Every structure is written in structure tokens, then in C-alpha cells.
Amino acid sequence: MTSEVVWMKRLLVLLMALSLLFSACAFAELENGEDDSNPVPIEADDGDDSDPQPVDMMEDEELEVQEEILQGRVLQFGDEGDDVLALQTRLKDLKYYTGNLSGRYREGTRKAVETFQADFELDQTGIADLRTLSILFSLTHRPLRYGSSGEDVKELQKQLTELGYYKGKISGNYLEATRKAVENLQKKNNLEVNGVADADLQDMIADGRILSKSDKPDDTNTPAPNLSNYLVDDNENGVAVADVAFEKKLKSGSSGKLVKTMQERLTELGYYEGPISGNFQKYTTRAVKAVQTQNGLESTGVVDEETWNVIFNDARIVMPGATPKPTPEPTPVPFHIVVDVANQVTSVYGRDENGEYTVPVRQMLCSTGMKATPSDVGDWVLNGRHSTWCIFPKWGNSYARYWTRINGSIAFHSPIYTAVSNSAMKISSYKKLGQRASHGCIRLAVWDAKWIYDNVGAGTVVSIVEGMDPDPELRDALKLPPLDTKYCTPISTPVPTAEPEYSLDNVPQLGNRQLKENSQGEDVYWLQKTLKDLGYYDTKVTGKMLKKTVKAVKAFQQDHGLRANGGVNQELMDLIAETARNAKNPQETPAPIATPEP
Structure with missing residues (x-):
């Protein structure tokens, strides 16, 4: 009897040990695999237009705005929620993360953040702080280097082949031949030679700002200068003027050699007394604003091409303490936009000879908010914020292109996309243009959203109006073409029909014909x-x-x-x-x- 009791106790202990071992294994699997129980759907029925987050850098915003977009939250191991899901999606888009889109910040997410931080010379903490998030959501490309692989490497190899630097196989693998081709391109274009195709270099290639292997430098195609070796002259006022070409916009949160060069120049001019760190922070912003104020520019703290040329290339730059240049008279805002909710039409009006907004410039079918989530009726002044892509993390990371902010809740943008890809449009979202369909934003066809993104700036008034008379003629004239569902582009671009010649004296002869509803001609x-x-x-x-x-x-x-x-x-x-x-x-x-x- 005693021996049976002993065996029973041993069996019980063994079962408990096995149970603990199984639990430990399950926990380890959960940690490594990013828990995907109760996953957040990647796409809601029609996407959500509320609370969007720009995917690429806002062209006219500073780091403080990025912090506002990301709600000031630092993301780290153990966090959960939609913002973690947005982080994982962005890391996955840039090939840093391969786990499940779970919305849970576990080991896989932490390692992906660490790798990203290493690529951008940030502290490798594995914590997605505001600096990391700002850079992550501003990128159009991930850096490509020896050992990288994927479709973006294939695209780079194709571009290098077209430019004459690469003659190997389009494999999608960044190996020695690709690295050598990038080095040769960098040498030819007087760039830092490191064999790495960073985001800036990929942008330069895509924008056609790179010399091909057979090109010769000339006045119309000048490679980017080596900023560490620029020459200076003395003008008649004794101010050193640097012959340095503008490369790209700089603002709070920017970093690198260009920022360092600018800080050195601002120090020479007496506007800056901070460290030459290469990091664009509040003291650099103050110095830039001071230059702009002294020289009659809008004081934004953002270094655009005009500000850059004043700092580096203007012999008549106004120095600190001198009499400031007067600010030029503001140019009148060229457009007024009216969103007609009743007819689901967005109209852009230009100014007539009296300065009134009466001249139709462009009219477009749109989708305003559904009756349960209506668009904000009233007059709204645009602040100039826009982005080529935006993400709606609240509803499973749907996306849209050419996002132009209207107010804190809504924006103009394209139909909904399921991924950051031109061919990932949700076709049903396009087909609903001309009827209420959004959560408040104003959806437009891609080409119309791009027109607003390209042409409409800060100060433009957008009037969202309900109760206008039905206008079937206008809606009929704005009918959209069918889409090629594979490429998400119009199947054919209709050639506009020439307007008939009109003369009051040339009265049409109807004969026995009577004009009535649906007659045309x-x-x-x-x-x-x-x-x-x-x-x-x-x-x-x-x-x-x-x-x-x-x-x-x-x-x-x-x-x-x-x-x-x-x-x-x-x-x-x-x-x-x-x-x-x-x-x-x-x-x-x-x-x-x-x-x-x-």
C-alpha cells in the first residue's frame, strides 16, 4: 500500500512538471511569434477617414507636428494597440519586420525597431521614441546595402541598368556587383562613396537628378556638389558667399551632413551659436527663423530653396542687428473650393477681374461623409499640411493617396487602398465616388486628389455646403471612366469633345423634332x-x-x-x-x- 502511494505521488509530480514545461513552451512561442490571437483586421469595409497618419514626410511640417500626429506616445516592449499596429505595418512595408500584424509590441517588433535604428545611426534601444517614429514615417524608401533583398532591390537594379552602371542579373539580391554599381554612380555624381543606396539616393535616382554613366556634367545637368569642399568668395560687403546648390528641404528633425554644413554657415553669419551637431533641433530652428525674419521671408523655421539660397548664395543677405528687409505684400490666395454635399461635387473657383472667386477652374465628383458620419459643414482654411500617402490605423490600416488636410478631423484624399501600393486601390471605393461613402473626409479620384495636392496651398478657404439644388447636368458631365482593376488606372483616357461653335444668329432648325428631357445634341x-x-x-x-x-x-x-x-x-x-x-x-x-x- 505504501509503495502504491509513493508511485502515485511520483506520477502527480511528473504530470505537474510536464504541465509547467508545456506552459513555458507556449509562452516562448508567443514571445517569438508576436501573439496573433484576436488580430485587428487589415482592412475595414470601406476604410476610415478619421484620425489619419501621414505615411511619408509632411512637406511643410516640423517635428512638433509629427509628434502631434503620433499623439506623443513612445512605443516599447509590452505596448498594445492601433499605434503599435501602425508601427508594425510601416516596418513591414520597409522590410524590417516579418512577423504577424498583431498590434502587440513583442520581441520581433523590438528587433525590427533596433535594426531600423542601426540603419539610421540612432541609439539602438528597440524603443520607438518620437525621433525614431518621425524618421520611420517620413521615409519613401528603406536604405539598401550589401545583403539586402526584395522587390525594391530589383527596382534599384533596373534603374542602375538603365543608367549604365549595372550589367548583372536583375535578381533582387544586393551583392557585390550591385554595391560596385552604386559606388560608381556615387563617384560619377560627386556623392559620398559608400556603396549604400540610402533613401536620399533612391529619391535622386527616381527624380532624374543623377548623371548616367555616359553623361558629362554640364550647366543643365550638374551633379550634387560635395558640400565639404565648397568654395567661398567675398562680396563687396565682406560677407562670404558659398556657391552651394539646394538639394532638399530641411526642418526640425532633419539630420546629417547638409544640416551640419548649414549650421557651420549660420555660425559664420552670426545667427547660430549652438553645437555643430548635424541635428536640426530648436536652436537651429531659431537661427533659421531669425535669418528669414531679417531677410523678408516668411518665418517658418523650414529651410526651403529660397531660404537656402539666402543663407548660402545671396551676396546681399541682411546680417543680425541690421535693418530687416520689408516683408513683401502677400499674394492673394488663387482659389476657393466649394464642396457641394447634395450633388457630391467639389468645385475649385479662381478669381475674376474684380477679385471675386467666380471662375470655375476644376469640378470633380467626390464622396463626402455618410449620413451617420457627415463631413464638417462650414468654412475651413487650409494650413498647407499634406502627404503623398496616409494611413488610417483606427480601422485596420487602410490607406489613401494625396492627403490634403481640411481641418483636424477631415481631409481631401484619394479612394481607399489596402496597402501602400499604386495597384492596391479598393475598387468599390472608386465606384462610390458621386455618393456619400466616407467617414467625413472628401474622397476624390486619384488624379483629382493629386491636382489639389499639387495646386492648392495654405490659406485656401474650403466651404462644405449642404442644401444646394440638384444639378444632374453637372453630375452627368463629370462621370468617371471605368478602371483597369489590375493597375487601378482608367482603361482609356477619353479625348475631350470639342465644344460646338455657337452663334446666337445660328438658331437650330428642329423641324418636327421636339426637345425634352434626355434629348441631346x-x-x-x-x-x-x-x-x-x-x-x-x-x-x-x-x-x-x-x-x-x-x-x-x-x-x-x-x-x-x-x-x-x-x-x-x-x-x-x-x-x-x-x-x-x-x-x-x-x-x-x-x-x-x-x-x-x-
Whole structure:
């Protein structure tokens, strides 16, 4: 009996040990594999337009704005949530992270952050601090070096082949031949020779700012200068002027040799007394703002091409303590944008000769907020923030292109994408343009969103308006082309039809034809244009007779004592022409003849 008890105890101990071992293994697997239980969906039904985060660098924003976007949260091991999911997605896009998109910050995420920090010479803490996040979300490319592999390496090899530097196989593997090709390109273009294709170099190649192997430097295609060896001259005021070409915009959060060179120059000019660190922080920002204020520029603290040229290439730069240059008169804002919620049309108006915004420049079908999540009605002034891609992490990381901020909640942007890829558009989002579909933002076709991104700047007023009259003619004229679902581009670009020649005296002859709703042709075009001149018709002249044209005809008939049925025969067409002629050339009323006094 005693021996049975002993064996039972031993069996119980063994079972407990096995149970503990199994739990430990499961925990280890969870740590290494990034727990993917209850995963956040990558794509919501239609994406979400609220709380977007720009994927690439905001062109006109400083680091403080990036911190605001990321809600000031430092991400580290043990954290969970949508911001961790956004971090993992971005790291995965840049090939640093290969684990599950779980929204949980575990060992795989920490190692990916460490690798990223090493690539950008940051402290390798594995903690996604604001500096790390700012750089991560500003990138268009990851750095490529010996040992890298992937589709981006293939793309680089293709570009190097086109430029004549690479003759090997397009393998997607960054090995010795690719490294040598990059080194030769760097030598040819007077860049630092290290065999690494960093984000800046990839941008220069993509933008066509690189000499091919067969090119010779000339005045129209000058390689980027070696900034460590620039020459200076003395102008008549004794100020050293550096002949240094502008390369790219610098702002708070930027770092590297360009920043260091600028700090040295600002020190020479007496604007900067801080360390020559190569890091663009608050003291550098203050110095840049001081230069801008003294020299009549807008005090933004951002070094754009105009500011760079003042710092390096302007012989008449105003020094600290001298009388500042006057700030030039501001240029009037060129556009006013009206978002018509009733018709789902966004219209851009330019200024007329009186300075009023009455000239239609561009009109576009759009999708405003759904009735449950309406767009913010009112007048909003753009602050100039925009991004080529944005991410909506709140709803599973849907994306959009050409994001232009309207206010703190909504923006103009393209249809929804499922990844940062031009071919990843959610086609249903495109097909819904022309009807309410968003969570408040104003969605536009990609080419229309890009037009606003390229042409509309800070200070532009956007009026979001409800309750406008239905305008079927305008909506019909703005119909969008079908898409090639593989490439997410229009199947064919329609050639615009030339407008018919119009003459008031060339009255269309209808014969037995009667114009009514859905009639179309040059006679309808003439009718719409003439009624517009008479003030009865106030929308786009399309040549297609829809409800607004019928309404204009009825108003004309009513004013002339006719039965208001909205139909047009030859007799009515002639009356409209006669009325328009009389309005154009009113007959002078003869002066009254004086009656002789009795």
C-alpha cells in the first residue's frame, strides 16, 4: 500500500512538471511569434477617414507636428494597440519586420525597431521614441546595402541598368556587383562613396537628378556638389558667399551632413551659436527663423530653396542687428473650393477681374461623409499640411493617396487602398465616388486628389455646403471612366469633345423634332448656352437636356405667358433667340416730344 502511494505521488509530480514545461513552451512561442490571437483586421469595409497618419514626410511640417500626429506616445516592449499596429505595418512595408500584424509590441517588433535604428545611426534601444517614429514615417524608401533583398532591390537594379552602371542579373539580391554599381554612380555624381543606396539616393535616382554613366556634367545637368569642399568668395560687403546648390528641404528633425554644413554657415553669419551637431533641433530652428525674419521671408523655421539660397548664395543677405528687409505684400490666395454635399461635387473657383472667386477652374465628383458620419459643414482654411500617402490605423490600416488636410478631423484624399501600393486601390471605393461613402473626409479620384495636392496651398478657404439644388447636368458631365482593376488606372483616357461653335444668329432648325428631357445634341447645347446668357440656366453647358435644363425652359415659358411643360419646339426656339437678341441689343426708347404750351 505504501509503495502504491509513493508511485502515485511520483506520477502527480511528473504530470505537474510536464504541465509547467508545456506552459513555458507556449509562452516562448508567443514571445517569438508576436501573439496573433484576436488580430485587428487589415482592412475595414470601406476604410476610415478619421484620425489619419501621414505615411511619408509632411512637406511643410516640423517635428512638433509629427509628434502631434503620433499623439506623443513612445512605443516599447509590452505596448498594445492601433499605434503599435501602425508601427508594425510601416516596418513591414520597409522590410524590417516579418512577423504577424498583431498590434502587440513583442520581441520581433523590438528587433525590427533596433535594426531600423542601426540603419539610421540612432541609439539602438528597440524603443520607438518620437525621433525614431518621425524618421520611420517620413521615409519613401528603406536604405539598401550589401545583403539586402526584395522587390525594391530589383527596382534599384533596373534603374542602375538603365543608367549604365549595372550589367548583372536583375535578381533582387544586393551583392557585390550591385554595391560596385552604386559606388560608381556615387563617384560619377560627386556623392559620398559608400556603396549604400540610402533613401536620399533612391529619391535622386527616381527624380532624374543623377548623371548616367555616359553623361558629362554640364550647366543643365550638374551633379550634387560635395558640400565639404565648397568654395567661398567675398562680396563687396565682406560677407562670404558659398556657391552651394539646394538639394532638399530641411526642418526640425532633419539630420546629417547638409544640416551640419548649414549650421557651420549660420555660425559664420552670426545667427547660430549652438553645437555643430548635424541635428536640426530648436536652436537651429531659431537661427533659421531669425535669418528669414531679417531677410523678408516668411518665418517658418523650414529651410526651403529660397531660404537656402539666402543663407548660402545671396551676396546681399541682411546680417543680425541690421535693418530687416520689408516683408513683401502677400499674394492673394488663387482659389476657393466649394464642396457641394447634395450633388457630391467639389468645385475649385479662381478669381475674376474684380477679385471675386467666380471662375470655375476644376469640378470633380467626390464622396463626402455618410449620413451617420457627415463631413464638417462650414468654412475651413487650409494650413498647407499634406502627404503623398496616409494611413488610417483606427480601422485596420487602410490607406489613401494625396492627403490634403481640411481641418483636424477631415481631409481631401484619394479612394481607399489596402496597402501602400499604386495597384492596391479598393475598387468599390472608386465606384462610390458621386455618393456619400466616407467617414467625413472628401474622397476624390486619384488624379483629382493629386491636382489639389499639387495646386492648392495654405490659406485656401474650403466651404462644405449642404442644401444646394440638384444639378444632374453637372453630375452627368463629370462621370468617371471605368478602371483597369489590375493597375487601378482608367482603361482609356477619353479625348475631350470639342465644344460646338455657337452663334446666337445660328438658331437650330428642329423641324418636327421636339426637345425634352434626355434629348441631346448641338441644338440642346445652343439652347442651354442661350438660356444661360438670359439668366435662366446656371450650370454646365453639356448638350444633354436633364432636369435643370427642363426647369430653365419652364421658367422661360412661364415668364412669357406660355404653358410651362418644359418641351421645346421650333416656335419656342425662335422666341428664345429673339428674346436673347433683344436683351443683347436693347432698342433705345425715343425721347418724348415736348408738348407745346397752349
